[in-house]
Amino acid sequence: MAFSADELRVLRRALATALNPAPLQDDDVQDCLRLAESVDESVAEAGRLRAFLLADLVRYRQALPGSLTGYLELLQDALAAGYDPAADDLAALRALRHHPAAGALLARCQVLAERSVRIRLARVSQAQSPSRTLAAAPRARLLALPGGRASDDGGAGAGAGAGTPAKPAPKPPAPGERPVPKPSEAFPPRRRPVPPPPPEERVAG
Template identity: 70%
Template sequence: MAFGADELRVLRRALAVALNPAPLDDEAVRDCLRLAESLDEAAREAGRLRAFLLADLTRYRAALPGSATGYLELLQDALAAGYEPGPDDLAALRALRGTPAAAALLERCRTLAERSVRARLARATPAPRTRLLALPGGRAADEPKDPGPQRPAPGARPVPKPSEAFPPRRRPVQPPPEHRAAG
């Protein structure tokens, strides 16, 4: 993205105001709004251009091997614009690696794809958990030390035993052998 002299003047004035806030006259505000609109339009145009480039790349890849030269040029342009090669690109380059340009581009794409996968894995890996430590103070510091076993308070429910909470499963009662025979 390139700026003209007028746009640079407006940008410099906007940055100066951002660093040292001061009231702006109406003309300066209109200039800043026009610059913002121009930047938004340039960003939208870059998105449209990127979409067109990727669609073109897909069409050339589908027409391989007949479109090898055009595909390699488009792929280089896409890589220069920040495109991350996918599995389809790597497979296409493997099929074309007989040419020196495709072999060199394959190595570059392998490196970029590996770097991309590593970055995605690094973002997906959760941070190591830190151990929780008990800090002195809080409610436990205000309570007296445990003198040992005590009787439960009146009206308190006793803690159930595991056999009471989870009673053993009973086997179903089976009918006597003479009733089980099919007749």
């Protein structure tokens, strides 16, 4: 894209105003607006020319090998405009590799195609990297609390061997201390009442 001398002066004033903000006169504002419109038109025109160039490239490629010279020229122009060679271009150039110009252009297109593939793969990997870096949180180990089943099993392992808790042995009474009575001594069992004798035995007696 080329600018005229007047457009360069307008662009210089716009850049100076962006670096050092200052109020602009109406004429300067109108010049900046016209320059922006010119840039938009140039970008649109470049897009149209690119579309025409790629359409011509397809037509010349379909007419190979009779359109060899025109196809090679159009392909070089498209590469200069930033075109990434397609698989059809590589296949056509491989079929024409006996031609010196086609062989040289094939080597150039292979380098550009490989670079384009690497760029696309890098973009895909960058898009997928957040999901890959999210690792699952490690599971916390369950620890036995003191006084639970683990302690009961450990204490009973040597005596019972079956995992049942062992009953604590009673402590002997200290000297001069009365022993704790057993439940059977504190609450003796009730004797069943003896039924009274029959009336005949009472009269006979």
